[in-house]
Amino acid sequence: xxxxxxxxxxxxxxxxxxxxxxxxxxxxxxxxxxxxxxxxxxxxxxxxxxxxxxxxxxxxxxxxxxxxxxxxxxxxxxxxxxxxxxxxxxxxxxxxxxxxxxxxxxxxxxxxxxxxxxxxxxxxxxxxxxxxxxxxxxxxxxxxxxxxxxxxxxxxxxxxxxxxxxxxxxxxxxxxxxxxxxxxxxxxxxxxxxxxxxxxxxxxxxxxxxxxxxxxxxxxxxxxxxxxxxxxxxxxxxxxxxxxxxxxxxxxxxxxxxxxxxxxxxxxxxxxxxxx
Amino acid sequence: xxxxxxxxxxxxxxxxxxxxxxxxxxxxxxxxxxxxxxxxxxxxxxxxxxxxxxxxxxxxxxxxxxxxxxxxxxxxxxxxxxxxxxxxxxxxxxxxxxxxxxxxxxxxxxxxxxxxxxxxxxxxxxxxxxxxxxxxxxxxxxxxxxxxxxxxxxxxxxxxxxxxxxxxxxxxxxxxxxxxxxxxxxxxxxxxxxxxxxxxxxxxxxxxxxxxxxxxxxxxxxxxxxxxxxxxxxxxxxxxxxxxxxxxxxxxxxxxxx
Numbered sequence: 203x204x205x206x207x208x209x210x211x212x213x214x215x216x217x218x219x220x221x222x223x224x225x226x227x228x229x230x231x232x233x234x235x236x237x238x239x240x241x242x243x244x245x246x247x248x249x250x251x252x253x254x255x256x257x258x259x260x261x262x263x264x265x266x267x268x269x270x271x272x273x274x275x276x277x278x279x280x281x282x283x284x285x286x287x288x289x290x291x292x293x294x295x296x297x298x299x300x301x302x303x304x305x306x307x308x309x310x311x312x313x314x315x316x317x318x319x320x321x322x323x324x325x326x327x328x329x330x331x332x333x334x335x336x337x338x339x340x341x342x343x344x345x346x347x348x349x350x351x352x353x354x355x356x357x358x359x360x361x362x363x364x365x366x367x368x369x370x371x372x373x374x375x376x377x378x379x380x381x382x383x384x385x386x387x388x389x390x391x392x393x394x395x396x397x398x399x400x401x402x403x404x405x406x407x408x409x410x411x412x413x414x415x416x417x418x419x420x421x422x423x424x425x426x427x428x429x430x431x432x433x434x435x436x437x438x439x440x441x442x443x444x445x446x447x448x449x450x451x452x453x454x455x456x457x458x459x460x461x462x463x464x465x466x467x468x469x470x471x472x473x474x475x476x477x478x
Numbered sequence: 479x480x481x482x483x484x485x486x487x488x489x490x491x492x493x494x495x496x497x498x499x500x501x502x503x504x505x506x507x508x509x510x511x512x513x514x515x516x517x518x519x520x521x522x523x524x525x526x527x528x529x530x531x532x533x534x535x536x537x538x539x540x541x542x543x544x545x546x547x548x549x550x551x552x553x554x555x556x557x558x559x560x561x562x563x564x565x566x567x568x569x570x571x572x573x574x575x576x577x578x579x580x581x582x583x584x585x586x587x588x589x590x591x592x593x594x595x596x597x598x599x600x601x602x603x604x605x606x607x608x609x610x611x612x613x614x615x616x617x618x619x620x621x622x623x624x625x626x627x628x629x630x631x632x633x634x635x636x637x638x639x640x641x642x643x644x645x646x647x648x649x650x651x652x653x654x655x656x657x658x659x660x661x662x663x664x665x666x667x668x669x670x671x672x673x674x675x676x677x678x679x680x681x682x683x684x685x686x687x688x689x690x691x692x693x694x695x696x697x698x699x700x701x702x703x704x705x706x707x708x709x710x711x712x713x714x715x716x717x718x719x720x721x722x723x724x725x726x727x728x729x730x731x732x733x734x735x736x
Contacts, residue, residue, distance in 0.1 A: 283701075290645060306705070310706075
């Protein structure tokens with residue numbers, strides 16, 4: 203479990219608090235989405251999860267290890283992987299497999315163990331035959347898959363994704379999202395920061411941040427019905443929820459908490475039956 | 479274009495040699511070539527030709543590697559041809575420059591030396607992938623750790639630099655296009671104007687690179703990179719062929735000494 207207790211964070215000692223009064227628990231197996239307007243502190247918060255940042259006040263615990271403890275940092279970074287927004291700026295190696303081997307190498311694993319993990323991780327993200335390719339020959343989507351493989355090769359329990367699809371085309375986005383969902387199904391806890399609400403209708407919990415604090419932390423259906431609140435924050439809602447909201451504005455009696463296309467189809471066909 | 483990244487994939491015996499053996503051999507043979515007499519240079523030429531054949535690199539690739547150096551070779555040759563004192567060659571009259579037998583000989587020898595050096599380096603880079611090359615350099619530098627040489631960090635630095643060469647070239651194209659879309663002109667105008675236009679690429683490129691470096695270092699840190707020890711997927715191991723290659727190198731050097 204990742205536990206955040208009374209977190210306050212300032213970049214400079216006498217500066218303004220970027221994060222304040224934050225309490226969060228992220229349990230094993232969860233798929234948590236974090237949304238919020240730009241500058242609300244999402245990225246600053248997630249950088250605390252693997253000790254890239256250290257709280258100015260309060261604590262962050264990863265499986266009982268305090269991220270402030272320098273001895274725990276390597277272990278914390280092994281347990282909590284991170285995938286960043288720009289796929290180009292997180293690939294270190296001259297070839298795909300060399301890049302994936304970077305993390306395990308930092309963990310001082312034996313060469314055969316590294317080779318084994320590189321092959322497994324690349325196969326897991328569907329890049330098994332691309333080990334020898336140079337990074338600049340990959341599409342953005344493929345680069346992001348390589349970045350995910352690089353994290354998986356460290357055997358993490360949690361993976362934090364910071365707007366992983368922001369730079370991708372639709373097909374790259376689809377591939378990456380599918381891989382993220384598969385990882386969650388295999389038991390990896392996912393924390394996913396995004397601006398695209400349609401990506402996260404199936405998550406277990408949505409955390410809404412604003413102004414350095416947490417506003418809501420609820421299942422997606424309960425978050426997205428608050429259409430007006432999200433709009434006031436400058437955030438979108440999933441397209442289907444938007445449709446339901448528009449229908450209700452027109453006085454049509456549909457349930458507002460519907461998130462998926464299938465759900466919408468059922469709701470509307472039952473509405474038509476009721477009317478008929 | 480010829481640069482360090484020009485690697486030609488293959489399965490030849492030269493490709494399979496340990497990169498350390500190849501790097502040390504190139505350094506040793508460079509010293510031999512630079513100190514060699516005409517006989518050594520002729521033999522070195524034959525040996526390098528044999529190595530090219532053994533590596534199954536098309537001679538075309540070697541010529542491509544030599545081409546950008548052509549101007550340099552011609553210049554070196556001419557300088558020695560024209561500025562060496564000695565016995566004049568009969569058909570040429572004694573003019574402002576005197577062409578001498580000695581000049582012809584020196585020019586040919588020194589140009590040949592440089593050709594051999596470029597060929598030797600090309601065989602190394604064409605048969606050794608950048609990854610292996612960096613591994614080899616790192617492994618060779620590792621004993622210097624006692625003197626405080628950070629061989630792991632150096633290896634990472636070289637490999638990141640090589641990895642970002644094509645990325646930055648793509649970046650330059652993108653910036654260029656973005657500026658051309660807003661009316662910048664890189665193709666016509668006086669030399670001064672074109673230089674100025676090119677300089678305007680520099681600022682965005684440097685800014686972008688700094689941001690890349692910042693994000694990359696965060697990503698590396700997130701993947702548990704630290705100053706401590708690390709391991710590699712490929713640990714280099716010497717094979718029988720490697721020891722044979724070393725024996726040959728020692729033999730050649732020995733003969734040269736005698």
